[in-house]
Amino acid sequence: MGKVLMKGNEVIAESAVHAGCKYFFGYPITPQSELVAYMARRLPEVGGLFLQAESEIAAINMVYGASSTGARVMTSSSSPGFSLKQEGISYLVGSELPAVICNIVRGGPGLGNIQPAQSDYFQVTKGGGHGDYHIPVLAPASLQEIVELIQDAFDIADRYRNPVIIMGDGMLGQMMEPVEFTERPVSELPEKNWAATGTRGDGGPKIITSLELDADGLEKRNQHLQKKFAEMKEKEVRYETYKTEDADYIIVAFGTVARIAMNAMNKARQDGVKVGLIRPISLWPFPEKPFIETRDKVNMYISVEMSAGQMVEDVRLAVNGHAPVDFFGRNGGVVPTQEEIYHKIMMIAGGIQV
Amino acid sequence: MTMKTVFQKTKGLTDKPTHYCPGCTHGVIHRLVGEVLEEMDILEDTIGVASVGCSVLSYEYFNCDMTQAAHGRAPAVATGVKRVRPDRFVFTYQGDGDLASIGISEIIHAAARGEKITVIFVNNAIYGMTGGQMAPTTLIGQKTATTPFGRNENIQGSPIRVSEMLSTLDGTAYIERVSTHDVPNILKAKKAIRKAFETQKKGLGFSMVEVLSTCPTNWGLDPQESLEWVRENMVPVYPLGVYKNKEGGN
Numbered sequence: 386m387g388k389v390l391m392k393g394n395e396v397i398a399e400s401a402v403h404a405g406c407k408y409f410f411g412y413p414i415t416p417q418s419e420l421v422a423y424m425a426r427r428l429p430e431v432g433g434l435f436l437q438a439e440s441e442i443a444a445i446n447m448v449y450g451a452s453s454t455g456a457r458v459m460t461s462s463s464s465p466g467f468s469l470k471q472e473g474i475s476y477l478v479g480s481e482l483p484a485v486i487c488n489i490v491r492g493g494p495g496l497g498n499i500q501p502a503q504s505d506y507f508q509v510t511k512g513g514g515h516g517d518y519h520i521p522v523l524a525p526a527s528l529q530e531i532v533e534l535i536q537d538a539f540d541i542a543d544r545y546r547n548p549v550i551i552m553g554d555g556m557l558g559q560m561m562e563p564v565e566f567t568e569r570p571v572s573e574l575p576e577k578n579w580a581a582t583g584t585r586g587d588g589g590p591k592i593i594t595s596l597e598l599d600a601d602g603l604e605k606r607n608q609h610l611q612k613k614f615a616e617m618k619e620k621e622v623r624y625e626t627y628k629t630e631d632a633d634y635i636i637v638a639f640g641t642v643a644r645i646a647m648n649a650m651n652k653a654r655q656d657g658v659k660v661g662l663i664r665p666i667s668l669w670p671f672p673e674k675p676f677i678e679t680r681d682k683v684n685m686y687i688s689v690e691m692s693a694g695q696m697v698e699d700v701r702l703a704v705n706g707h708a709p710v711d712f713f714g715r716n717g718g719v720v721p722t723q724e725e726i727y728h729k730i731m732m733i734a735g736g737i738q739v
Numbered sequence: 740m741t742m743k744t745v746f747q748k749t750k751g752l753t754d755k756p757t758h759y760c761p762g763c764t765h766g767v768i769h770r771l772v773g774e775v776l777e778e779m780d781i782l783e784d785t786i787g788v789a790s791v792g793c794s795v796l797s798y799e800y801f802n803c804d805m806t807q808a809a810h811g812r813a814p815a816v817a818t819g820v821k822r823v824r825p826d827r828f829v830f831t832y833q834g835d836g837d838l839a840s841i842g843i844s845e846i847i848h849a850a851a852r853g854e855k856i857t858v859i860f861v862n863n864a865i866y867g868m869t870g871g872q873m874a875p876t877t878l879i880g881q882k883t884a885t886t887p888f889g890r891n892e893n894i895q896g897s898p899i900r901v902s903e904m905l906s907t908l909d910g911t912a913y914i915e916r917v918s919t920h921d922v923p924n925i926l927k928a929k930k931a932i933r934k935a936f937e938t939q940k941k942g943l944g945f946s947m948v949e950v951l952s953t954c955p956t957n958w959g960l961d962p963q964e965s966l967e968w969v970r971e972n973m974v975p976v977y978p979l980g981v982y983k984n985k986e987g988g989n
Contacts (some may be wrong), residue, residue: 408823434822438815439848446812446845450788450819453806458819476809581804581820583827585783590753592798594789594807 388563393553394419396528396564397487398427400535401459403566406485407433408458410447412440414466415499416555417489421461441466445473445486452482453593455580457539461487463555464505465496468513474548475514478610479595481579483542485535487551489558492718500718501555503640506695509550510669517607519614521621522550522668524639528562534666540572541621545613546579552668554691556641556720617670624672625664628654629679632661634730637700638689639665642721646689649726658734668696676703683708685733689726690714749773751782753802762955762962764919765793765861769800771929772832772859775936776803785828786820788813790842792834793867801832811842814849817856828939830857836866839875839899846905853910853944857935860901863952864973871957875899878976883957898976902949906982912944914983918951920969924979931981943985951977 409424438444451458538549597603638646643664688697751773789798791810798805808816813831866872872885917928935946953965
């Protein structure tokens, strides 16, 4: 199959279909509505089912039900709607149910606006719902990368029996780029013998629940979950580095912002400032290795975000006091420009404090 | 001499002793559902959805595959299960706080979509698990932990009649309100539950049986008084009968 020109939200949907997702429960919200509409049209073609829920709350709980039967299932939303899904997401983790949830982030807080933002970083990486839990979060920077990461997301979800979040911003959802849907070999995944599909021929009843009234029992269950999170931290870290080998300054940015930052980086290099870039692809687990490898060599890290400064906290933890960490961001739906980032780099390189 | 078995526990329930209070009719309603599933020979093809409240642990008592939903969300969870496995029987078991308060949106839309699920709606006019607070179904004048002076229509509004409300929706195929306050009514309740699962089997649409039930602990009455209270106070507000029967007949 050759390259096709598609919109980001549609690429997410088509990638999910390629990953074997047959069930989608969603609710319309800008700027991810094309994803829902695409699924409504596409899933019947592959013998699947799209259902428009009465709310994001109902949608995530339909996902819970579908996942209970072992189906590959997905939902998507944008910030205010994503907040409504938090209860269900906590239950998915507690009941160990796999699912893929997409958040095309828009400006907040509250109703905010419909422009691109990354201000849900805390919510997706630190756990937006109640209880001790983590969710792998993948942040693609291009439409081609979506194709890869959606497949990964479903595989990670099934492997660990845990939901996985795809975080994009409104820009990623709305932009058009040529993509190629490459066929990947099917991953080896554990059998879903836990699924509630009726007991005929499989012995005793199977129970899916997050309830454990006994404190010692719930602590044990939590220890089991923590063991899974530890394994994810070991095996599911994804990132890319650009020109960090000789860098005096390193920009840290994810998603579409990383692409803007890369242009600023290249321009600064033309002007003689050695700038590199670390692009976390998994926002959780956060990639610590590229920081450990560079933190004793660089003058400063600059976290560039479409927020008031959220990932910068994880950058500081990873750098752990070995080097200064600065921040540049625009928020409320304002996209930082290449010139602004370049200006920030040149001021820092010139020793100008602002 | 060989002994003849004249009665035994339904295969529809596990051997686990329930946690329900003495005199509470959850146990009776569980048994009715279990018996219907066994008699229709669909136990192995059924997935139940437990809700939040006193019946939260129902997944330990029903002898079939079970999944446990967040507070009020059981109809949405059941929708997810049924849409993936239309070949299976799916039921929810929900109390009045769960279904009529926090989950009123989910139940209305599941009914409106005509989800081919069966809802067992247990109405005892109070929140049991959390210690006897007002439910949407609490009667006018009824004293609860959060209506210490009795439910006042001008302050807390009036009880919601769920069966009547849902029966106005085209997606509903069978809705009946029954009671557990005496043996004839318990037998009628079983018949209604059977009818609801038959409705699901025929794929006619959404089915629900609202079962009037007791809460001796939070009503502050003994079990016998509680049954009387249902008959005297609840039945006049929540009239028994069939509210929707798309198919007709009995």
